[in-house]
Amino acid sequence: MSGFDHDPIVEMKDIAKHFGPVIALNGVSFDVRPGECHCLLGDNGAGKSTFIKTMSGVHKPTRGEILFEGCQMNFDSPRDAMEAGIATVYQDLAMIPLMSVTRNFWMGREPVRKIGPMKFMDFAKANQTTMDEMRKMGINLRSPDQAVGTLSGGERQTVAIARAVYFGAKVLILDEPTSALGVRQTANVLATIDKVRKTGIGIVFITHNVRHALAVGDRFTVLNRGKTLGTAQRGQITPEELQDMMAGGQEMVALEGSLGGTV
Amino acid sequence: MAESGQGAATALAKDERVKEISGLRKALIRPELGAIVGTIAVFVFFVAFAGDSGMFNAQGVLNWSIVSAQFMIIAVGACMLMIAGEFDLSVGSMIGFAGMSIAIISVTLQWPVWIAILLTLALCVAIGALNGFIVVRTGLPSFIVTLAFLFILRGFTIFFPQLIERQTIIGGIDDAAEGDWLAPVFGGKIGGWIFDWLAEMEMIAVFERGTREGEPxxxxxxxxIVWALVLVAVAHVVLTRTQFGNWVFASGGDAQAARYVGVPVNRVKILMFMFTAFCAFVFATCQVMEFGSAGADRGLLKEFEAIIAVVIGGALLTGGYGSVIGAALGALIFGVVQQGLFFAGVESSLFRVFLGVILLFAVILNTYIRRIITGER
Structure with a gap:
């Protein structure tokens, strides 16, 4: 399933990013292959956000190179990255709650019929496609006119994922898609990730929850203080080891002793 | 987690905790609701209390229709702008400014009225664009930026006629507009034959003496009124049916999320500021052509009346949600109440009390509807 026989779609080599005197990333290498789910783990402040923003064209790296399908890329804006096929689903900026599911789904890329100078939205097509794509992801909408605000957090993430997939994403970056969700919704989002992966899309799954990562991940890269602590394959690492790497080692072990369980 | 694959499959079946939404509730969750109820209530009220005062004969209807249409024109602009997430407090000053601009160019400079109208149009739209440009560039709240223009424009509107004509009212535009080809587009009337016919059928009253004896x-x-209806219709279609309309909702709903998917948010916002300025220009030009004069105090407080009409129409002050039809009904409520109080013989200052009270109710109702839509608790 994990597609190791494929070349990476995106390869980030030795990426560094400085914000003035602050070194947010200090030589991070990372790649994602078609059909795999590569989890990027790290505690708050580890540099996960900076890293994915570099990948999706929001930030320009201070050092290092980005290869997309083997070619060196230089993204000037998120739009550039999106057009190349790197779609990012941000945790809270994915959807506009007051707008309908259809309007959100097509936002920025509305299907239009031109009548004179007016570009009318083709609502028949837009609604039909939205319903179909959502059904493929396992969500039955009551109506495509339903405001996104009426959906649960997990369903909103799913709309954003379905949208990215429909518009031909090759790499899908998910920024903490499960961090604000309950158990059941998390399970649904993880199931969606699994479905998307099987279509050959490479997924970058950012999380700080080891259990969520292990549920769907093929490979795991841990960031700590702006550096990679290494990449492990599925089956080569235990949850405890991952947890310790994220926390930076010793203190966590001591803490767990007193708490009596895995955090 | 092993279940997760099937979890999605079973989600296809109905979720037992999602209650079916009744048709009534669905009808309730729309921005125009408050305005529709309000319109019906207002008409019922005045038919009951002022029905025999002449409010609902041809002349009376025309009377409150004109006042409503004035409110409508500026409410349409304010509505589109508010949905795009911004305010324009300079609308009232812009009305005074535009009227004065037409008067100075056509009366003082003696240029043809159509040139005065077109130059004023260009000027107003340019100022609207400047408003928008400053807002999107600085990221300041539009409240502050347009408040500055409220004073700047009003100041110029008083300053220039005083400097040039030594007075704050410039008349004689009706004489200047005689025979002009563009002036009737704002100051003229259409459909006279319908009223001739209605008079013949004795459906409406005719003058019984004087120079116009026998005329309806x-x-x-x-x-x-034509401008008001056309603006409402066009804005409604653009907002609800077109790609641009989707961008307007998106820009006001969440500008950053919209930018991430490639919506040209800044362009949308600037265009909406220009459209608001255009509406103020239409208002001013119609008014100037009707009165034949321009006054430095015209349009006072209109920005707030426009905003109130829009809020009664169900738009959220925070942007991203609203309806042009609702705003138009809000304007209709205004016109009917303002003139209806006159017909009913009620002290007209009470109109302001009514405005304040209805504004409060509208905002509370909107907040409630918003909660239903977004599922906030």
Whole structure:
């Protein structure tokens, strides 16, 4: 399933990013292959956000190179990255709650019929496609006119994922898609990730929850203080080891002793 | 987690905790609701209390229709802008400014009225664009930026006629507009034959003496009303049916999320500021052509009346949600109440009390509807 026989779609080599005197990333290498789910783990402040923003064209790296399908890329804006096929689903900026599911789904890329100078939205097509794509992801909408605000957090993430997939994403970056969700919704989002992966899309799954990562991940890269602590394959690492790497080692072990369980 | 694959499959079946939404509730969750109820209530009220005062004969209807149409024109602009997430407090000053600009160019400079109208149009739209440009560039709240223009424009509107004509009212525009080809588009009337016919059928009253004896009392629909209806129709279609309309909602709903998917948020916002300025220009031009004069105090407080009409129409002050039809109904409520109080013989200052009270109710109702839509608790 994990597609190791494929070349990476995106390869980030030795990426560094400085914000003035602050070194947010200090030589991070990372790649994602078609059909795999590569989890990027790290505690708050580890540099996960900076890293994915570099990948999706929001930030320009201070050092290092980005290869997309083997070619060196230089993204000037998120739009550039999106057009190349790197779609990012941000945790809270994915959807506009007051707008309908259809309007959100097509936002920025509305299907239009031109009548004179007016570009009318083709609502028949837009609604039909939205319903179909959502059904493929396992969500039955009551109506495509339903405001996104009426959906649960997990369903909103799913709309954003379905949208990215429909518009031909090759790499899908998910920024903490499960961090604000309950158990059941998390399970649904993880199931969606699994479905998307099987279509050959490479997924970058950012999380700080080891259990969520292990549920769907093929490979795991841990960031700590702006550096990679290494990449492990599925089956080569235990949850405890991952947890310790994220926390930076010793203190966590001591803490767990007193708490009596895995955090 | 092993279940997760099937979890999605079973989600296809109905979720037992999602209650079916009744048709009534669905009808309730729309921005125009408050305005529709309000419109019905207002009409019922005045038919009951002022029905025999002449409010609902041809002349009376025309009377409150004109006042409503004035509110409508500026409410349409304010509505589109508010949905795009911004305010324009300079609308009232812009009305005074535009009127004065037409007066100075056509009366003082003696240029043809159509040139005065077109130059004023260009000027107003340019100022609207400047408003928008400053807002999107600085990221300041539009409240502050347009508040500055409220004073700047009003100041100029008083300063220039005083400097040039030593007075704050410039008249004689009606004489200057005689025979002009563009002036009737704002100051003219259409459909006179309908009223001639209605008078013949004895459906409406005719003058019984004087120079116009035998002519119908109402002899046409003022272009002001035509402008209002056309602006409402066009804005409604653009907002609800077009790609651009989707961008307007997106820009006001969440500008950053919209930018991430490639919506040209800044362009949308600037265009909406220009459209608001255009609406103020239409209002001013119709008014100037009707009165034949421009005054430095015209349009006072209109920005707030426009905003109130829009809020009654169900738009959220925070942007991203609203309806042009709702705003138009809000304007209709205004016009009917303002003139209806006059017909009913009620002290007209009470109109302001009514405005304040209805504004409060509208905002509370909107907040409630918003909660239903977004599922906030």
């Amino acid at each position: 009392i109402v002899n046409g629909i003022p272009m002001l």
